[in-house]
Amino acid sequence: MARAARKAAAAALLSPPLSSSSPSSAALQPRAGRYLLGRNTGAASSGAPQERASGCGQPCLVGARGFHDARRAFDGTSTRSLPAWTAIISGCARGGRHADGMRAFAEMLGDGGAPAPNAFVLAGVLRCCAGLGDVEPGRRVHGWMLRRGVRQDVVLCNAVLDMYAKCGHHDRARRAFWAMADKDAVSWNIVLSACLQGGDVLGAVRLFDESPLRDTTSWNTIISGLVRNGCAAEALDRLRQMVRAGVVFNHYTYSTAFSLASMLSLLGLGRQLHGRVVMAALEDDAFVCCSLMDMYCKCGEMEAALSIFDRWSWFTGDVKFAWSTMVAGYVQNGREEEALEFFRRMLREGVPAEQFILTSVAAACANAGMVEQGRQVHGFVEKLGHAFDAPLASAIVDMYSKCGSLEDACRMFDRVQAKNVALWTTMLCSYASYGQGRMALEIFNRMNAEKITPNEITLVAVLSACSHSGLVGEGDHYFKLMQEEYGIVPSTEHYNCMVDLYGRAGLLDKAKNFIEENNISHEAIVWKTLLSACRLHKHMEYAKLASEKLGQLEQCDDGSYVLMSNMYATNNKWLDSFKLRSSMWKRKVRKQPGQSWIHLKNAVYTFVAGDMSHPRSTEIYAYLEKLMERLKEMGYTSRIDLVVHDVEEEQRETALKFHSEKIAIAFGIISTPVGMPLRIFKNLRFCEDCHEAIKFISRAADREIVVRDLYRFHHFKSGSCSCEDFW
DNA sequence: CTAGGGTTAG
Structure with missing residues (x-):
């Protein structure tokens, strides 16, 4: 089976360089500490300026070293001028060290020899307040500057607006905006963004339409805001207007436009925009490239995305987002094997594994049920120490859960200190x-x-x-x-x-x-x-x-058809059953074949009902026959009659005696040491007879067995199931 | 004489 082969290949690919036996290999030196532990805590998780794309960022104080160097130089100077204070405070603001910036400001106020803070200093302070996300300090600074009669120019007023907006006080920002005498384009843009952040789409649109000062940023803001608030059609309309109005696109415009194209699955629009990117010579911009690749990934065009990646990875520049875009793309397209392959390629090229990409890799393992590879990803997370964030923790919890180990999921969950809603x-x-x-x-x-x-x-x-x-x-x-x-x-x-x-x-x-x-x-x-x-x-x-009702809604899928025809059959309404089946056939609705798979030592073994493709088939069936005899002695009675017409069960399965999950379990038992838990995956919902049989098997063979079907998990142990037969 | 400040995204 092609699927099995692909899975096995993926499993084999990930394992060697990640296995714990060679801790000194290059792939195992993610240098995670330097990249992740040094991250500034106050900044939004993805918005730290030093991580911005190379093409568009401004120089700023970077990371811990840069800050301390600057601070030391500052402490060494005897004449601390206003520009020096400004540099320190706004440097903190840009570098995400908001608390440090506030401390510097307090120091300045407490220092008798220091000059009085002016608009330049205060703008930096307000940006720190905005970064802290708490209105109180911001309000105090605002009050202080009003009392002190600091000259209020447009830029300073804008900093106040922005502070209120970032602290979630959108109304206060709006009121301050309308009170302003001179508003420039930035002022309009800040309020526009505040409106959208507060979810007031109508207000934002009105504001945008009446603004006398619309620049590229205004258009970008309204379009991305509409996209984020779920008004994709409206956003597309605005994008067209923007083109007609002849407004220049920048990299933000492209990024937003690409996410719009992927959201609406408009590959044509995406290609058109791609053409514009080439014309505008923005092909080398990291930010633009990532969103372009992301668009192709989300439209299912992995090959197009890959060719951009390969062309562009020649450039130096900031490539780490590109790797995770590609890995996430493979996961979104259900191509977990290639996702892992790509991740390995990244490690081989010496790019450190960061939270962002590990989150996608963990998702790949979760979706494909690759517990061994998942554990290796967890190993990477351990290397991050306690610096992993909630999204990554969620991905690991989800991975363990979907790979059949609820205990490991719990263990990971308990370790996270700052749990967010998503993790809970x-x-x-x-x-x-x-x-x-x-x-x-x-x-x-x-x-x-x-x-x-x-x-x-x-x-x-x-x-x-x-x-x-x-x-x-x-x-x-x-x-x-x-x-x-x-x-x-x-x-x-x-x-x-x-x-x-x-x-x-x-x-x-x-x-x-x-x-x-x-x-x-x-x-x-x-x-x-x-x-x-x-x-x-x-x-x-x-x-x-x-x-x-389903027929009226034209929503009859294979499951519904099979289910209904089986209900007729169990009620001996054979004619109705037959009629439904043939109508299903005519409408070209086909039932998915059932299959089960098991992971053993980095390989995946897939079975269908009556499978004879495995070299050890004879052995497997011999064991299965013996096992079934044993189950009958223990009191198991086949409930196959109950499920002859079961929904997701294949016609021939019954004739072939053993469902695919039983075969996978038998193979698991004869291939692993006594007492080792087994994890089986099935692509459909599994049947009542198998459920009953596996309860007995867990006792007869003294094994814990976890079965993941299409909808949920069943954890069998000592003759009973975690679902307590309610499923 | 000069420096130093605000907006949009994944």
Whole structure:
């Protein structure tokens, strides 16, 4: 199977240079400390000026060394002039050392011999305040300068506006703006950005339209703001207007335009913009190149992205973002093997592995279930010491969880000091996907206790935890709580969780009424959810209703078709079943073949039902036969009759006796030492008979077995499953 | 005589 071969190749590729046996190899010298530990803590995670693309940045105080050198030179001078103070303070501001800048300012005020701060100094101070993100210091500085009667020019006023905007006080920024006598283009741009940051798209558009001073930045701001607020069509419209108005593009324009093109999947527009980049001779600009590559990646044109990367990597310049753009691109396109291959190429070329790229590599391992490679990525993270950020921690937690090791996921989670919403949500999802609803809710409570406000994604996770564990009362409670306490308006996803919650628990009337009462019957997903619940509880009437609705919405996919025809079949309505199958055939809807795979020692082994392709097939089947005998002695009765017509099960699987997951497990047992846990992956939902059998196998062979199917995990141990048979 | 300050993004 091609997929298996690709996976195996990827596994083999990553392993040798990363394996812990050769700690002195070049690939294992990521010099992470220098690059990551020296990072300034006050700056926004990705916005530290020293990391900006080479083509557009200004010189500034860089990193710890630069700051200390400057500070030493400053301390050595006897006459500390205003420009000297300005240099120190604004240097801190630009270098992300906001607290240091504030300390320098305090020092200046306390030093009797120092000159009185002027507009230049204060602009730097206000930028530090903005960087700290807390209004209080900013407000005090603002008040102080008003009382002292510091001459207020446009630039200083703009610094005040910006400070309020960055501290989240958009209204205050707006009021200060309208109070200004002389507004320049920058003033308009700051308020424009404040409006957009506060989510006031309409206000921003109005402001933009009435502005007398529109420059390239104004256009960039409104377009990117529209994109960020989900108004992609409107943004495209503005981009066209910008072209018509003859406004010059700069690298920000291109970056925004490319993300717009990828968001709308407008490859044609992307190519057109690419042409403009060439004409404008911006091809060598790191920033522009990355967004160009990102556009091609998101449009699925990996080869185009790669050719840009290869052409451009000849230039010196700042390449590290380019590597992660490519790796992330491969992951987005489901090409995990190539993502890892590319990562290895980066290490070979001596580029250190940083958080940004490790996050994507971890995601690749998570998606493909490559636990061994994932552990190696974790090794890189360990090298960062405690300097890894929450997004990277989330990726590692997610990786362990999706690779079947909830314990490792928890261990990683516990180690992170500064947990953010996304990390809490990742952990919550992990418990939910293992069917541990109670633990998931405990995470939610702990998160609340630590005063972290959950977002809409967190609540999807909470509700799905409830539905997967049959916690109906709790689900009701949190659905109400999310609206009343957190002011979250339920989205289709939230509604769907509720349908699932009632449906899975067998409350089919409640589920159906819920759909009708909440006006969500135009959403195909809720009917699919109801349909699966009907299959679970064998409710023919509502199954028919759901499939009719799906038909009306023209949303019948392979799963729904197979599910419905199987329901007819189990009710002996063979004619209906046959009719549905043939209609499915006519509409060219095909069922995905089921397959399972297992990772052993950096190789991946994939099996389909009745697979004979493995060299040890004879041995595998012999063991499997023996094992099944043993299971029967232990009291296992085949439930194959229940699942003859199971949804995601292949026609021939039954005839071939063994589903692919059983074969993968048998192979795992005979290929690994006694007592070693097994992790199996399946591309579809696995069947009730296999679920039952694996419970027995875990006891008979005394193994922990983790099965990841399309939707969730089952952790089998000593004859029972973590889902407690509710799934 | 000179220096030194503010906006947009992934």
